[in-house]
Amino acid sequence: MTITAPSPEQDAAAFRAEVERDGVLERLLSSSAQLSYDPEKEVDWDAPLDPLHDGVNPEWCTLYGTDIWERMSPEQRATLTRHEAASVASIGIWFEMLLQQMLLVDIYDKDYASSEFQFALTEIADECRHSIMFAKGAQLIAGRSYLPHPRLHQAAKLLKLTARNEVAYTSILVAEEVLDVMQRDWMRGASVAPQVKTICKIHVVEESRHMKFARHETIEAMRGISEVRRKASALQIASVGYFIVKSLVQPDVYAEAGLDVKEAVAAAKNNEHHHALMRLSCVHLMDFLSEAGLLTPAAKRLYRRVHML
Template identity: 60%
Template sequence: MTSTVSSIDTIETEDVSARLLDSAAQLSYDPAEEVAWDEPLDPTLFGLNPEWSTLYGTAMWEKMTQEQRILLTRHEVCSIMSTGIWFEMILQQMVLRDQYCKDSSNSDFQFALTEIADECRHSIMFARACKTMGIKAYLPRRTSIELGRGFKALASAEAAYGGILVAEEVLDVMQRDWMRGENVLPLVRTTSNIHVVEESRHMTFARAQMRERIQGKSVARRKSSALVVAIAARIIVSNMVNKGVYEAAGLDADRAIREAKNNAHHHAMMRTSSEHLMAFLLDCGLITKPAEAIYRRLHML
């Protein structure tokens, strides 16, 4: 019976991948051509919607000048883009490891490589966007970098795709707001739109892969994978906004970190961005008590 169910799931994921390949052929972007890289940056426009700033709604935000708010959001978006590059590099290695020596005639294999090609373009796009804004890359903490090495090398298939989904889902909700924000730099709006369109296919692929890979696994395996995905979420989310962004905006960094940590508005925004992800993980049986505790500390639940 288990073998039959597994075969059906494999056929279904192949169908999903075939549809995604058709979609990629019909709608994909070349950021080198689509983004107006030489357009001057309007000094009155934010790097991301102010509502997504980690300090929005705090006493500190109220006392900041408009110039400081704009500068902070530009550094915040570049920090998030830098974290995106870091995790996209992890993602590419995990997908390659998963597809190593598999049947290249399968749609799963071909879409996996299509996704890797997309992620390469996205990483270059984010790097170029930060450089255009005159902001250097914000790197993750050293411990996170080393944990990332272990995760990309050792994570089981469902945990690997779960980690991929965490990064993509949270950023997707944010970027859907950024690309519509009339007070956001066109550079950020365009790069966000490209990422949202192409990442929607990646998320569909990750969900299909997770459903197939978790099917029939033992309770112990599910509990282990649930914890690994939650830990991956903690590493990703905690590195999204580097502490250096506050100094770059001319703020008291220690006070800014305290206010950001206790910012109820930003906590609510994080829960909003995680709603679909949490529902999916729950449906897959990947929300256990230990995992739930981690997500609550991250304000994702």
């Protein structure tokens, strides 16, 4: 057997790639050290909540623009938006717990001295704070939290055990990109509760680093993979996106606002206004997936079913 040593050009290219990789991660670590927030101090948890303050911008409510919305009182609308915000926050906690475990599994064998290992732990620490922040926020604005469907809740345990490389990091990106666009709008909403605005601001700033890390790791993982693996990964990632988006607003939110759940679910399912906002929130994500080779025909079909594409 003949072993061919890498050429000087190949050595140089590998060295440049490693330097660039470390540079990106070092900058992310530096950003974390300089620009991170303590929700316990930043959010005014003790301030009274105006009953007419919204949890999300009304335009983002799943029933906005429907006949049901037109029949609702201002109090009902505010209540619904707060419970929708609590539902989104709760599903965020559920997925953040999964991603923390995926990250721990992925870095288990990595070099402890590497920037990759250290930033992954930094991200996990951020996500722990975010989950506590979301839990307190849901309790504040809605008095409760929400869980995904029990079967999905159980099935998702397989994801944390099996997701590796591009599947783990792109799944993280799919979830965070959708929330990022929503929260950038909510944090500027005139009628949105001040506490929710602050929560959104903290999450947007800190998640921007996490999304950059996820993109970086996805690109690294995609180098030289087989066509079979690429297509399989694309479908698995799309399945994650499908179930996350489908779970964001749980049906119980409509009952909390005094609505007929069956009628409200049907109206939300056919609300073209909300579908258009979802597609808008996923534009940059879909561009990235396409560039990375992860927007296959099978994946597109799943994304279209939940109006991400």
